[in-house]
Amino acid sequence: MEFDALFTAQLDALKEEGNYRIFAELERRCGQFPTARSHDDEAPDEVTVWCSNDYLGMGQHPAVIQAMKETVDSCGTGAGGTRNISGTNYHHVRLEAELADLHGKEAALLFTSGYVSNWAALSTLGSRLPDCVILSDALNHASMIEGIRHSRARKIIWKHNDPEDLDRKLAALPANAPKIVAFESVYSMDGDICPMAEIVEVAEKHGAMTYLDEVHAVGLYGSRGGGISEREGLADRITLIEGTLGKAFGCMGGYITGSRALCDFIRSFASGFIFTTALPPAVAAAAQTSIAHLKTSQVERMRQRRQVARLRAMLDARGIPHLDNPSHIIPVMIKDPVKCRMLADILMREYGIYVQPINYPTVPKGTERLRFTPSPLHSDADIDRLVEALTVLWKQCAIAHQVA
Numbered sequence: 001m002e003f004d005a006l007f008t009a010q011l012d013a014l015k016e017e018g019n020y021r022i023f024a025e026l027e028r029r030c031g032q033f034p035t036a037r038s039h040d041d042e043a044p045d046e047v048t049v050w051c052s053n054d055y056l057g058m059g060q061h062p063a064v065i066q067a068m069k070e071t072v073d074s075c076g077t078g079a080g081g082t083r084n085i086s087g088t089n090y091h092h093v094r095l096e097a098e099l100a101d102l103h104g105k106e107a108a109l110l111f112t113s114g115y116v117s118n119w120a121a122l123s124t125l126g127s128r129l130p131d132c133v134i135l136s137d138a139l140n141h142a143s144m145i146e147g148i149r150h151s152r153a154r155k156i157i158w159k160h161n162d163p164e165d166l167d168r169k170l171a172a173l174p175a176n177a178p179k180i181v182a183f184e185s186v187y188s189m190d191g192d193i194c195p196m197a198e199i200v201e202v203a204e205k206h207g208a209m210t211y212l213d214e215v216h217a218v219g220l221y222g223s224r225g226g227g228i229s230e231r232e233g234l235a236d237r238i239t240l241i242e243g244t245l246g247k248a249f250g251c252m253g254g255y256i257t258g259s260r261a262l263c264d265f266i267r268s269f270a271s272g273f274i275f276t277t278a279l280p281p282a283v284a285a286a287a288q289t290s291i292a293h294l295k296t297s298q299v300e301r302m303r304q305r306r307q308v309a310r311l312r313a314m315l316d317a318r319g320i321p322h323l324d325n326p327s328h329i330i331p332v333m334i335k336d337p338v339k340c341r342m343l344a345d346i347l348m349r350e351y352g353i354y355v356q357p358i359n360y361p362t363v364p365k366g367t368e369r370l371r372f373t374p375s376p377l378h379s380d381a382d383i384d385r386l387v388e389a390l391t392v393l394w395k396q397c398a399i400a401h402q403v404a
Helices: 003-016 062-075 083-087 090-102 114-128 142-151 163-171 196-205 260-269 281-296 299-318 337-351 380-396
Strands: 026-028 035-038 046-049 107-111 133-137 154-158 179-184 209-213 240-244 254-258 330-333 369-372
Touching: 046 380, 062 281, 090 107, 090 254, 090 281, 107 114, 107 260, 114 133, 114 142, 114 179, 114 209, 114 240, 114 254, 114 260, 133 142, 133 163, 142 179, 154 163, 163 179, 163 196, 179 196, 196 209, 254 260, 299 330, 299 380, 337 369, 337 380
Parallel strands: 133 154, 133 179, 179 209, 209 240
Antiparallel strands: 026 035, 035 046, 107 254, 240 254, 330 369
8 A cells, every 4th residue: 555645645635635745944143032033935034933932032032041051060961850750850840830730739740841731631631530531612622632632531511601501511420520611711723711710610510620721821821920810810711721831931841739638530540640750950950940939930921911912902093903802912914824824924035024824723713813922122124114015915915904
C-alpha cells in the first residue's frame, strides 16, 4: 500500500480548503520582544510578533532569565528522570508551593504542558471515579476533550457559558453519581469570559466537582495573577484549578491545584504524570520567579490593558470588525480561510507584521480570524503601524467593514 499517497491526498485537500498550516520560522531575541528575526526568505529580516501567548513578555524579563541561567549553572539542563525516579528537584517542590499559594489551595502538581495537565487530570478523574459523569462546556479546549474521551466516562456537553442549560443537565442525573463540571475562564479563540459565579452555584447545588481551566487567565487577572477565579473571589469554591506556565508566565509547563488529597490522587494514578520526564529544574526556577514577580507587580498587567484598549479603539475607529469581549484577546474576523491566509501572508511579507491565521479545525468554518494579543511591550507606534496596514488591506481585499 502506498501510504505516502494516502497522506498526500489528505494534505492536498487541506491545502485546497485553505486550512493547511504553515509555520513561521522565527528567532526570538532576548530583550527585544515583540520583535523577532525571521528566517522566511519572503519576509523582512525583522518582524513584529502580534500573536504570542507570552502575554506579558515575562519570557524576556531579566529576573526570569537570570533565574534560569543560575539554575542551569547549579543543576545542569535536564531533570534526569521522571518525578518518581530521581527527577524531583528542589525547584519543582518550590514551584508547586508557589502555585498552591497563587490559587489558595493546599497543593499543586506540575506537568510538562497545559495540554498534558488537562489530558492527564480529566482522564484520571473520569476513569477512576465510579460511574463518573463529566459535563463539558461546548467550547472547551481540545486537551480537555481528549482527556474526557480517554477517560471513557459518560460525557454530557452543555451549551457554551449557559448555567441554565448546565442546571437542567445536572438535574437529570442521578443524585449519587460523581459529577464533574469542566469549563474555562477565558476562551482563547473568542476571548469571552465565563459567568463563573453562576456556574459554581449550579455545580454546588447538585454536589458536582468544578474543574476550571485558567490557562489564558493566570498572570493576567486578579490582584496577584491568580486568574478570573481570584478576581471574582471564587478560587476557594473551585475544586480543581488548572493552568499553564507557558503563556503569561513566559516559561513552559502545566499544573493543577487543589486539595492535598486531590493532587496526591492525580500524582498516584495519572499516566501522563507518572511516565514522563520531569520539567528541567531551570524551567521550574524561572517559572517560580515569574509567578512570584507577578504576585506583587501590577506594572505589566496595567500596561497590557492600556495597549489592548488602544488597539480596540483604533480598530473601531477604522470600522475593522473584531469580536467584542472583556479579555485581552482581539479576534479580527475574516470569515474566509483563503483570505485569512492571504492577509496574514501580506502582513508578514510587506509589513513585517506576524499574526497566524486561525482556521478550521481550531475554529468553525466561516469564522476564520486573525487573533491579536497586544502585550505591554508593544509600543504605541507598533499599534499605529498595525492598524494602518489593516486599513490598507481591508480596502485592497474588499473585506466588509463593521457598521458603527
